[in-house]
Each structure stands twice: as structure tokens, then as C-alpha cells.
Amino acid sequence: MNHVALLGDSIFDNRVYVAPAPDVGEQLRSQLGRDWTVSLVAVDGHVASDVRDRQIARVPDGTSHIVISVGGNDALGRASILNESARSVAEAVGRLAEAQARFAQSYGAMIDAVLTLGLPTAVCTIYDANYPEPHRRLVVSALSLFNDAIMRVAFARGLDVVDLRLICDDPADYANPIEPSARGGEKIAKAIADLVRSGRADRSSIWT
Numbered sequence: 001m002n003h004v005a006l007l008g009d010s011i012f013d014n015r016v017y018v019a020p021a022p023d024v025g026e027q028l029r030s031q032l033g034r035d036w037t038v039s040l041v042a043v044d045g046h047v048a049s050d051v052r053d054r055q056i057a058r059v060p061d062g063t064s065h066i067v068i069s070v071g072g073n074d075a076l077g078r079a080s081i082l083n084e085s086a087r088s089v090a091e092a093v094g095r096l097a098e099a100q101a102r103f104a105q106s107y108g109a110m111i112d113a114v115l116t117l118g119l120p121t122a123v124c125t126i127y128d129a130n131y132p133e134p135h136r137r138l139v140v141s142a143l144s145l146f147n148d149a150i151m152r153v154a155f156a157r158g159l160d161v162v163d164l165r166l167i168c169d170d171p172a173d174y175a176n177p178i179e180p181s182a183r184g185g186e187k188i189a190k191a192i193a194d195l196v197r198s199g200r201a202d203r204s205s206i207w208t
Helices: 024-032 048-058 072-076 079-083 089-115 135-156 182-198
Strands: 002-008 036-040 065-069 121-124 160-162
Touching: 002 024, 002 048, 002 182, 024 036, 024 182, 048 089, 065 089, 065 182, 072 089, 072 135, 089 121, 089 135, 121 135, 121 182, 135 160, 160 182
Parallel strands: 002 036, 002 065, 065 121, 121 160
Antiparallel strands: none
């Protein structure tokens, strides 16, 4: 049976931001057609530990593929660092490094828990978002630390990566600074559809 479960946060659970347009789950169902089932397990506002502690238990029986998009809310939870004062650049970088290390630990534990299900699993990066400049430049730079953690975890475990930074590359792809629009969701759904239909499970690949 071909059955994709979408785990994570509002990148997938974006209905409230795009209604009456289709959300990512609906768009993926349309992309894949009748031969596939799509289950939306993701919950708006969840972080990596929520996927481990609350979403894994809700993965339906018969699921054949898992795709995870989480981390943006983890990063938002540490966004105050960008407004903190520091005595040196080294001190500021050290605070960012600590935030990265904590996220990497939480994200890695979540992925390892998901992998106990024994299913083909892919992960998504955190996209660059749609903040106005100069704030966007700071956000993108900070998110690169979280995305580095995601990529390292994924490649260390041989997982495919859907790089949302390259997919959602236009302001029209966003319903607000941090949520995908219907257009962005359609692009995300297409990349996931291409991935799961490919049947690749031999090595890590990046999908855009």
C-alpha cells in the first residue's frame, strides 16, 4: 500500500493560513492520485520533541513513507538571542552555537525514534521565511545553523532531504512571514510527490 504520513508543524498543517485554498496534505493527495493515501499527522506549533513524544504514536497502520518538516518553531523559541547584547562576537556566536547544539540533540533523538518504525523517512529543511530586510538576513543566517543540524542528522542516517530553502524561493510562496501559501504548499507537495514516487532508498539525496 502506498501511504505517506506527514509529520511536523505548520509547514504541513497550514490549512488555517490558506483556507479556502487547499493545504499541503490536500495538494499532496492531488499530486499523487488515487493510488496513494496521505495522512496529516503534523500539528501547527509543534517542535521536534512533540514529533517524538506525541506524533509517532499517531502514525497510521499501513504507512509506507514518512516525511517530516519540523524545526522552525524550535528556532522561533530561541529567536530572542538575535536581540540580546553581547560583549564580543565570540560571545554572540557561542550563544548561537549552544542553541544549535540543543536543537541537534532534540532533532536527532526525534529522528532516531521515528526510525524505529522501520519506514522510509525523509526530512525537510527549514525554509528562509519571508521577513523584510534587514531582519530577513539575520534570520536566514541564524537558521543556517539549525539547517546544518538537520542536514547532518539526515545524512548520518542516510535520509533524503527536501530542501525547502530552494523550493519556497519567492514571496508569493508565503501566506505570512513564516507559513507557506497555497502556491508554496503546491511546490512543497510536488517535491514530496516526486520523492516518494521515485522509490529511492539507497542513499541520501536532496530534493528541490
